[in-house]
Amino acid sequence: MVETRMSDATLSVIAHFDVRRRRVLAADGTLVGPRPDVAVNALTSLYRAMVLTRTFDLKAVSLQRTGRLGTYAVSLGQEAVSAGVASAMQQEDVLLPSYRDNGMLLWRGVKMEEILLYWGGDERGNRTSGPAHDFPFCVPVGSQAPHAAGVAYALKFRKEPRVAVCLLGDGATSKGDVYEAMNFAGVHKLPLVFVVNNNQWAISVPLKLQTACATLAQKAIAAGFEGEQVDGNDVIAVRAAAEEAIAAARGGKGPRLIEALTYRLGDHTTADDAARYRPPEEVQAHWKEEPIARLRAYLVSQQAWSKAEEEQLAAECQSQVEAAVERYLATPAREPASMFDHLYARLPDVYAAQRDEIGGASHG
Amino acid sequence: MVETRMSDATLSVIAHFDVRRRRVLAADGTLVGPRPDVAVNALTSLYRAMVLTRTFDLKAVSLQRTGRLGTYAVSLGQEAVSAGVASAMQQEDVLLPSYRDNGMLLWRGVKMEEILLYWGGDERGNRTSGPAHDFPFCVPVGSQAPHAAGVAYALKFRKEPRVAVCLLGDGATSKGDVYEAMNFAGVHKLPLVFVVNNNQWAISVPLKLQTACATLAQKAIAAGFEGEQVDGNDVIAVRAAAEEAIAAARGGKGPRLIEALTYRLGDHTTADDAARYRPPEEVQAHWKEEPIARLRAYLVSQQAWSKAEEEQLAAECQSQVEAAVERYLATPAREPASMFDHLYARLPDVYAAQRDEIGGASHG
């Protein structure tokens, strides 16, 4: 097709785009290319973060199964994206997460009991110990993208060397608000990095029903900036891609999109049963790709990680998580009437009667 | 930048896209390449349609200026897009126009007095003599794009060899609903052609504030199908591009986007004063590009058009338009109570009293 049209003198190529994929570690943990200069101890801290995230996720699921937590979305298999991207950010940068980015919040300083409180049905979980300017989990898919653009505009407007980082899923890339935000970010060369965690599924909807695009990185072409694909199970590659994109954004070079190729190894949430719509073999096959074993293999091959350290880490993570769960479970529910406390900066008088009615009711 | 990254073994190109521009006639009406096989008499009929459209548009403006028509949007300078695309469609194809595609409606068989009735403030103007399945003018920018996808889905679902054609402006390409519709059309390889009439302006907003994209054709890349740019002042190129895209869609090859480069020679609408935001020199310069003189020059160079024919055509168009205006002005307003006639297929009883109240009121 291209050939025939090229032969037509009235048709000339006026624009040209490439999409690249970045990969450093093969599934077996061997290097496929030169390692970006990330210090080994930086890598071990990424490894620790990924293991902690997985330990926390699995505990959260068991809490839900035993009726002590509400619906929860595990990031099983996606820990490398959280660790790689979060570790490339500064505290003063602004995170706009999706609802599955538990690992990012943990790295940013959010307490585990706060995350549990939120999914346990208490708004106070969103008043986190993380950076006060970070956004909370976003449940309406993609609706945080325009916020990210607004945040990035504010940072640029004040000439602050800060970057907004917005996490999205593959399904989110089908939303018009995400596109509108990307297009605006392009117009104003905003300090904004979009990270699309392409885990191949939007609940039961596979990528091929989500879009005809060969890559999600190419979504950026419609917004006038660069998109890149990265192996999302390769934390070194993710970290390098994020570092590069965030540095570019901080340096005034505008937005970038990173598509991280991962796979959702768990159910969509604890309310979902993925066996209904995808074969266990598919999931099994992807376990061979998963990021934690991959990095461990590499670290071990570099004599940078030992069995003893592994056991100690497992124990540490367990006790940290258990302690957080204790604190979560010990948190009493807030006063019912407090549902009016943060409705407005100051509650309009007309609503006082309603607040008092609840107060009364809750004491009777 | 590209060089340095190419040298990095861990970054490999995995996708590649080109955007092409099509042009047949230069601004002076000379051929810049082989002429697609469009018969000369086909060209003269396109020419007649463009002249009629312009005559009608200018008359509509004068009606508005003299208080006999509401706000009106001229297609001045964009006649080639209307003629080129409309003439490539079959009657059974479905048109989803914007509010500025007067020329397309005329070609499709809509009566001038119907268009005037609509802009004159009477819904009956949308009950046109054109194909009953065509959509009316769409005022909320871009909101007809999802309809086009739904229509195209229905056509494909019924295995009918029909195509939906959706007209959009450059500003419309910033809307999320347009993106969502394009993305869906890509997934299902729908028989749908998007035509973006890039007249460089969205009221006072220039293209560079609309998007950072080098072309609007590349918006299609994010939807997983092909986009092409065409000189929208070159009716031969537009016609060829539309023919090709519509044939491909009809043949099951899926959607395509055509970006037609034009220029809005007039004010946005009769309610606008473009002098506020763009210099007259810019407009003057673009008059040299305009499509009607360009095609005339070519036809004359082919001895296919004479001064006599030109004068006769002008006279014909004038009298046709005048006659239509007479019919429009002679159309009495409808009964006030008729504002309830088409609210539902059958008016629910609860609203009968309101309808009757109006009936009474209007007779007193």
Place this chain on the structure above:
Amino acid sequence: MAEVTLVEAVNLALARAMQEDPNVIVLGEDVGINGGVFRATVGLQKRFGPERVLDTPLAELLISGLCVGMAAQGLKPVGEIQFMGFIYPCIDQLVNHASRLRNRTQGRLSCPMVLRAPCGAGIRAPEHHSEHTEAMLAHIPGLRVVIPSSPERAYGLLLAAIRDPDPVVFLEPTRLYRSAKAEVEDNGEALPLDVAFVLREGKDVTIVSWGAILKETLAAADALAGDGISAEVIDLATLKPYDEKTILASVAKTGRCVIVHEAVRTGGFGGEIAALIAERALASLLAPIARVTGYDTVIPLPRLEQHYMPSVGRIAAAARRVCQFA
């Protein structure tokens, strides 16, 4: 005749409608192989194929806009929005297109579509999953807005909605999806739209309500009976256009009215009902009207949601107040 839950009744009606009319198409997120996150469309794709039971990309505005285009082409699209909290991007299409396509083309084109969405709180769902904003939609001319409160009405009203020649928003109370059970005969018989249902006859006070909160409303009526107060309970069912006659007739009889809805009070549809009575039945009113509603705040996350909802106690107390008024 089998006992089915409300969500099963929805599934039966969808299957029946698809069976009897090849133009009926179901589309939405996860409606295909997954059968919907609430199982409302389970089995439909297997039975009617992926062209008729369509998993869309994740884009609610798109779903509603596709419905308009399909409907204008003679199909009968039934779109599903996964939760009412995600229906807001559809409002543009509902207001500017679906509800007016017939009027703006003076009958040349029409829009026989149904947009389904689960609504309401009380299932300990995550943030944004407990919305009950039917009042916004019931303000749109040219639209129909329906909320069933039992399996029978879910079945009969959904069939009616799909067969209706105009656009209908069909809201399904998640709290009743599995908790409400009844014998439903899959006989293809629709129930009338625009008609309210008297669920319980009474002479002392009229209680108008709709959706899941009718459960508490009926329980309150039982409690009131204990105190010798006979409450008439009306399920409005169709909010737009709504059945004025049944409400006015009941209030004319009882002279007292309590309106109960889960949605926040201010601007809720209860105001419309109160206005109707204050305009057309004031003379028969023996006491002030009372609204028992969700509070004027953001519906809290699960730990406090039950404190937000109208309770049996609040409803009964309001009815008693109204009945004791002299």
Place this chain on the structure above:
Amino acid sequence: MAEVTLVEAVNLALARAMQEDPNVIVLGEDVGINGGVFRATVGLQKRFGPERVLDTPLAELLISGLCVGMAAQGLKPVGEIQFMGFIYPCIDQLVNHASRLRNRTQGRLSCPMVLRAPCGAGIRAPEHHSEHTEAMLAHIPGLRVVIPSSPERAYGLLLAAIRDPDPVVFLEPTRLYRSAKAEVEDNGEALPLDVAFVLREGKDVTIVSWGAILKETLAAADALAGDGISAEVIDLATLKPYDEKTILASVAKTGRCVIVHEAVRTGGFGGEIAALIAERALASLLAPIARVTGYDTVIPLPRLEQHYMPSVGRIAAAARRVCQFA
């Protein structure tokens, strides 16, 4: 002190707010060099620069979403939606984010934004340019909804809206943009939000209204005075949260109430006012409440729009009916 039109008053308030607070940012379609299609932002970009007066791409959802992000970062965005008919894509951002960011983060983040939009019919505008759907927005907890009806109130209430720490939707009646003129002192003094304005005192009947239709309402009050009927006219001004006290006090005095709004009747905010009175002032009511509103249909194109709008005659007739009731 100069006489200014309502749209000039809006422009004065915007300029004043931008002058006194460097964090105030104006964004929207054509708000820059063009000064807005109604000239509300004329001169602002020249004075404050393109970073603070921003022409956005054509995307309303984006405009509202940008405001949320900017506000969370401490800016004071004032977004303009070109016509209320295009505000619907913003509802998702208003309901799910702007109105609850403070609550969902328990005060950690907040959303001090203003979203301006012209509203209403009567200027012979094209299709979708005459919307008046404030009732949809006034149902959203955590939001404020304001509609000025004079240059003074446009100036004072817009300043209040911009200074308010929470999100405000500010609706400007297009019909008054140029027709309403008054002397406005550009003194930076805001008017109180959540307070209704008594435009005319009276003792026989209370007429509650808001927006452009107050013009007809006041004219009706004059006509009524001719018949010896003394009407008290209240401009609600802020619909969410609204001033119950002023309404209740007036009805307690007059015993009669007519509610006038341009929006369609069913589900309109008039229902809320009627409900308030039927709940809290029934005892003082001497006659049924009357609503005079737009009809329950799609607002017609210009040739018929005046037949849709509440007229002086309809308003006066309703007031007479109410006053003659015995």
